[in-house]
Amino acid sequence: MEELNKHVNTVNHLLARYGVRFGIYKNNTFKEQLFPFDTIPRIIPKAEFDYLDKGLAQRVTALNLFLADIYNEKKILKDKIIPEDFVYSSSGYLPECEGIMPPKGVFSHISGIDLVQGDDEKWYVLEDNLRVPSGASYPLIARDLCRKASPNTFSHNHIEDNRNYAELLKKTMDYVNTGGINVILTPGRYNAAFFEHSYLAEKTGSILATGNDLVVEGDRLYYQEYDGEKMQVGAVYRRISDDYLDPMTFVPESVIGIPHIFDVYKKGNVALLNAPGNGIADDKGIYYFVPKIIKYYLNEEPILNNAPTYLPFYEEDRKYVLENFEKLVIKDVAEAGGYGVVFGKDLSKEEVADFKNKIISEPRRFIAQEVINFLDLDVLDGDKIVKRKADLRAFVLTSDKAEVWKSGLTRFSRNPDSAIVNSSQGGGFKDTWVLSQ
């Protein structure tokens, strides 16, 4: 590992050479930034990863069954495991997807599960991302470049090779492909994750397409070639959100989508990865129920823990939340990303009273969680090594079964006091090594 740190400049030089960037919008102009890479990897011992592997596969398998059930039979609602309010009042539930069973029954093909390790060394799932999780390309290319910059590191440690991600992804696309080529659909050059879209297209041998390249004709989706020929498309790994996918079904103003693609999908003539409507399964309110979802569909005890979560909707939980408000973090389920997250300890007396009233009058709107003390990771800061907060996004790819990629994206915050590890907030990333023995 010290061997690799010696080569930190070489690695960063290579990352620049390969254009490993992410885009951000600042004052309405698009800028691309290098995504700072820290050479000290997150190392996960074999036994620990075996545990994560089982837990993640179990979780994603159950979430896929949940999605199939919610949009079809709705057994879990009829059996009152989840109050139906939590499904139908959520913006993640799309009525347009009612009655649809996607090719081979897979809804979440590529799942990004965000985990943190507490200072008790226990792992907790913080969030499931089942819509368009991004980030796998960064550790993928970083590994490739680290091996070039510091070959000795990799001959002396037993590290699982993570460069099979493209293979896994291709297998995932091929599995659901309904006949035709695989396409990666990007909103375009000025998207924050464009590097990833183009890199994964190159590595999987898929065609990188924008909405303009694709057209629906007579219930099928085609890629239009420059000489007038048309190729049928069998699978679309779309990196645009549900809202913008099809102006005929969703947001009519969308110019990056493909008119009628949703109708082709509904007829089973193209696979969309991930399926539209997945937002209901990674909803903040539904998160609370994931352990119950696992028990319900798989008849197994959940292997991975959620962060301890309370639902004020239930009287018992509400009582706990109101009594322990100051030590909890409260999340508004309607808000996305880092918005609507409040730490009880940061509020003034009046604010606490106000917030408690809100919880009493709209209990359905909030969840509350115990604050987890992160296990901090070493990060290089110049010549020094400092401790910083970090999370882990694990990737689970589902074809005939759920497979966990033996790596993941470890993001850390630059700011010593911040627990926000989002790349647009100036943080960096690390490779994640899974040891093979």
Added chain:
Amino acid sequence: MGIISIEKANNLMWLGRYSERVFTTLKRYENSFDMMLDMKPDFYIEYCERLNIPNVYTSADDFIRKYAYDTDNEDSIFSNLYRAYDNALVMRDFISSDSLAYIEMAVFEMKKARVSDSPLIELQIVRDNILAFWGCIDDCVDDIIIRNLIKVGRRIERLDLCLRHGDEKQELKRHFEQIQLYGTRARVQFDKLNYYKLAYELEKPDTDYKVAIEAVENLIKM
């Protein structure tokens, strides 16, 4: 591979054109740079006229700086390099990350040249990177159409620039022949009228350069 949309075919051709424009222009710029040092300080005025670009420069010094590096000037070499970069970036899956890296490095070296007081060595590296970029594509990309779409773009640009600089007929004809060769391999449809117009102008003794330039600019319509 071999599945190329109109938009991507366009990107490839323009990638060829802009990378060629940067490469050829750099060569000519270096010659002009040399000439303007002590022999012909006003040469830039003639240069702008030839290329039919607005002369927004106040002096040879101003020209040397702005024409090369000013990204707000849309005729500058750097602006054209960025256009090559923009067209390359969206083609990663076709041309490979390894090839794309050379354009990244060309941009990097251009930035270094901009702040250097002896920039010719960095500009040489910019040119080296573009040559390596073309070489890498030939080495990594098996698809004949992709390679030849870039090449036909390059030759069109080359002929265009040579016409503007009033180069020798023989040189012009050579590029035209290459355009036909690569164009056929890339299966592009030439615009018939402009194709014959160009062939005729290059054949006849008193070539009308203006007509020829217009014809070459409109040789391919996608």
Added chain:
Amino acid sequence: MKELHFVYTTKYQFSNLINSHHYSLRIVPMNTERQKIKHLWTEVDRDDKTETVDAFGNHMIIGSIMAPHDTFKFKAEGNVLIDETAFEKDEEPLAIYKYPTKLTAMDKNMREFLNELSERYGYDSMRPYDVSYSIMKEIYSCMEYVQGITDVLTSASEAFKYRKGVCQDYAHIMLAFLRERGITARYVVGMMMGEGVSHAWVEINENGNWYGFDPTNDKVVDGDYIKISHGRDYENCIVSKGHFLGAAEQTQTIEVRVEEVR
């Protein structure tokens, strides 16, 4: 049994040529326990179309016209049999019909109005059908039918604030009230005898039957109505949706005729 003949024609005129024009049409009447299609002819002026069914069970004609054009017409014509004694059956209606949408959300003003009605009539002890009937009457008497004040994007609460609107607004307001009362209710688009354009009303589900109420005309839906589509609100039932390239103004002419066959 009543037999109705209908003709539904729409014509678009574009001020400039447009291309890459994609359309989705919901113009074909439904086949239900109450209403049966006897004859049907559809005509879309370009013939590259296909058919599908949306998530709410509505029939759709979809297609695209890629070449430049400046007009677009479609027509549905046919005969429908209505059994006024039968009702559309649905033992397990979609639960989403109980939940408000953006267009049918309540506000404070509406809540106060509804609470007052509820107290006056004792809604809590009435069956959903009777509550719906009462709400229909109240909406009819407090609203004024005026065109041009509201548009297709106007929400129930806005229209209710003005106490003015058209059939779409009447239906949205009624849906908001019904859903607030916990009644499963949906938006319906169709045709009505004597009305020259398409019409909108409301259906509620009670004990597995769907019952229609027309708050715009203060009328329980009878044999004069032909149903085309239903959904949570207007957005799910748009008759003609289009998406095209080109800068053009469009003018739409709709002609609807329903008459009894004797």
